[in-house]
Amino acid sequence: MPSTRSDVVAVAVTYGPDEAALPDVLERAAAQVGRLVVLDNDSPEVGGAHWSDRVRIPEGVEVVRLEANVGLGAAYNRAARIAREHGARFVLLLDQDSRLDEGCVALLLRHHDLRAEHGPVGAVGPTFVDERSGERAPFVRFGFPLNGKVDAPAGGDVDADFLISSGSLIPLTAIDAAGGFDEGLFIDSVDMEWCFRARAAGLQLVGVADARMLHAIGDELVRLPGGATMFVHSPLRLYMMTRNRVALWRRPGTPGVWTAQDVPRMAFKLARMTAFAAPRGRNARAMLRGALDGWRGRQGPPPAAGRR
Structure with missing residues (x-):
């Protein structure tokens, strides 16, 4: 049976988000998944109010406020638990500034199902485009003296050694196989370290050409x-x-x-x-x-x- 949006719980991790941009991020994601949860990493209040008191939240989207900033690794592990609690098969990880193109999740699911016929899948990720420069990021294969940068063919996908966490569709079985995210790293390289373990466990990391996501790189x-x-x-x-x-x-x-x-x-x-x-x-x-x-x-x- 093909995987569908009802199989997916998306979790957007936030910390002091851009309040003008966040509603669009949430609306795009909520329209493509079975459930969307916002996991807020103890954002500081402004003027005595939390950002969720000022931002328009799409109907059905739940905001969970953590009591401390636990970092991305711990937030991703919490996201996986949330997905399990809701009976999902997949967790979709999102940053607060990542905007999914229409149909992005459906494409990720379709390529997951195609790849799963040939072996276990660790994660399926979209092609991301920097929203300021318009630069399209290639997928990465590790190599020496330089990593290989590979563009997936139109309509197709490509094997990768690394996928950024935001936009990644992860079967919960992959977290069972590779283990959870490293909470000690806190922010950076959390996705890199998990990809190392996923590949070592024999899981496929798949980059999809036509699934697109706008994402800001750097400050x-x-x-x-x-x-x-x-x-x-x-x-x-x-x-x-x-x-x-x-x-x-x-x-x-x-x-x-x-x-x-x-x-x-x-x-x-x-x-x-x-x-x-x-x-x-x-x-x-x-x-x-x-x-x-x-x-x-x-x-x-x-x-x-x-x-x-």
């Missing part, structure tokens, strides 16, 4: 000399990204080919962030501190602002 877009562009993150995010990538280099379950290409990639990123992205000094300190903490195996939330 801003910077134009470089020569016309190239660079996605820029805050010093705090740079700290977390660097810390968690370095931590993954040291883990026995991390593919060696990924580590071999990621070490020079991170060095290159440090150089670019300190040369072209303000605040240069804070960026450099954040990444170097992140590398040291990652090597030491630090886990959990980022350090307090005064310690960065």
Whole structure:
């Protein structure tokens, strides 16, 4: 029997979302799934009110407010539990700024069913397009000296070694096989680490060409000399990204080919962030501190602002 939208519970994880954009994100998702739950990671109140008191929530969408910011890994594990409680077969993970094209989930389900005829599926993900640059992101196959970037053919799909969490349709059986998400990573590389385990468990990661999602990469877009562009993150995010990538280099379950290409990639990123992205000094300190903490195996939330 073909999988249908009623088999899917979508969970959108929020933290201080863009209140003007969020209703569109939720409406697009709610129209394509059996149930949509918003899992709020203890967003700070503004003017004494939570964002959910001001934002129009589509009918039938439930907002669950957590008592603390537990990070993405813990939120994704909670999302899987919510999907199970509602009797779903799939959980669809969403960020607060990810807008699904019409028919996106139906396409993900169809490609899941086609691939499931040939072996267990870990996740099926859409093609995502950066909404500021219009740049379409390819799917990734790990390689050395560079990862391979693969575009799925129109109407088709492609094997991938990594899918971003937002927009990923995950059978709950895949979480049983690969395990839950790593809560210690807190924010960045949570999806990367889970994909390592999913592939090691023999699960397919599938990128779908015609399933599209608009998604914002980074905090801003910077134009470089020569016309190239660079996605820029805050010093705090740079700290977390660097810390968690370095931590993954040291883990026995991390593919060696990924580590071999990621070490020079991170060095290159440090150089670019300190040369072209303000605040240069804070960026450099954040990444170097992140590398040291990652090597030491630090886990959990980022350090307090005064310690960065």
